[in-house]
Amino acid sequence: MILIIDDDIAVRTSLHLLLENEGYETIEADTPESAINRVQQHDLSLIILDLNFSIETSGKEGMELLQRIKKIAPSIPVILITGWGTIDLAVRGMKLGASDFINKPWENSHLLQSVETLLDLKEKKKEQHSRKQLDNLYNFQHIIGEDPKMLALLEAIGRVADTDASVLIMGESGTGKELIAEAIHQNSKRRNKPFVKVNLGGISTSLFESEMFGHVRGSFTDARFDRIGRFEMANKGTIFLDEIGDLDASSQVKLLRVLQDRTYEVLGSSRTKTVDVRVVCATNRNLEEMVARGTFREDLLYRINLITVKLPALRERPKDIPHLVDFFLKNMKEIYNRPALSVTKDAAKWLQQLPLPGNIRQLKNLVERTVLVSRGDELDVDDFRTQYDQMPMKKETMQLPGVGLLTLEEVEVEMIKRAMAYHKNKIAKAAVALGLTRSALYRRLEKYNLPYDETSD
Structure with missing residues (x-):
């Protein structure tokens, strides 16, 4: 009632x-x-x-x-x-x-x-299911994990997927936030409608309205054709707003309106359009801290986080590492035509001890590099160790400056310089090492006036 x-x-x-x-x-x-x-x-x-x-x-x-x-x-x-x-x-x-x-x-x-x-x-009643039971209830085939933290997370997204609740996915870079967003869509009533991914960190302020809401021909210089915006593409389906913590203040206001009223205007047109979308957002930032600092709107945070799920870091679920390695190997056997690939038990145990600050993305990179370099099909500890030692960021060797010695901005500048030097100014590789998109790295290079070669990629 x-x-x-x-x-x-x-x-x-x-x-x-x-x-x-x-x-x-x-x-x-x-x-x-x-x-x-x-x-x-x-x-x-x-x-x-x-x-x-x-x-x-x-x-x-x-x-x-x-x-x-x-x-x-x-x-x-x-x-x-x-x-x-x-x-x-x-x-x-x-x-x-x-x-x-x-x-x-x-x-x-x-x-x-x-x-x-x-x-x-x-x-929706809270229940506890085994991984097998969850797989029978929902479509989670691309999500690997049997750790209790992951089972609790899958339980949560399974309960909310069939609703239209806005979901905020939080977690470190490389933990698989996009996979979770896709799972929410695939298990929803909108599964047969569009799933539109938008990397907000890669959209400049000047292009935000055109990208998100579309534009009509002649609305600005170089607007030679009408363009359909991401929200219109996602109508009746799900829109996934990744890196929402990277959105600047003016774009936050424009996004809030469409989330609040489900209406927007195409750039260059005065006609108001309505949209019916399910909104899923993701970030590796602490939005509550950003609200406290005044860099993220509090009303926007309330609008996007009716349901919040936090993805555990890989170091918090080490028992899932062998399962992930097996999954990666299964794919690489086909990709590289090496059906006899395997990992020794010692190597699996050794991988479980790694901090892996880059999470699943770093683990996949490590496994793939090892497969490509190793001559034998049975991968042992030494094979993985050699490749791991060559990685640019390993948590156990990270030395942070004392509090008060450097500002966050100075630390960010130094990390960007190191990543660019290590990868010989290759923007794409440096961006992956830093957990950024190429566009986000370009913006930081311009912001801090750091030199780079636009033709290096």
């Missing part, structure tokens, strides 16, 4: 008819006190709460009522609606426990999508 709380009978009636037509049972309340009575007397699944009950438009009454409701029934999801919405109001509501914030007049499809998502999430 859904409780609709609004002092305007026209709004209550409109919401009642909309929800009833979708098969939902509703009850109504027009004052804070009657709303509290309904919460105490009925078994509710969800609440839609208006923030204003008088001429005042500050939302104060609604916020106070939200706090009272959360004390009585903390597990019931609440959608806030208001005709006087502000960014600050949305953030305050989310901090107090609201699950979503929708402005009046609302888009029916958007509101119904939010209702369905929150009800689905509420009904």
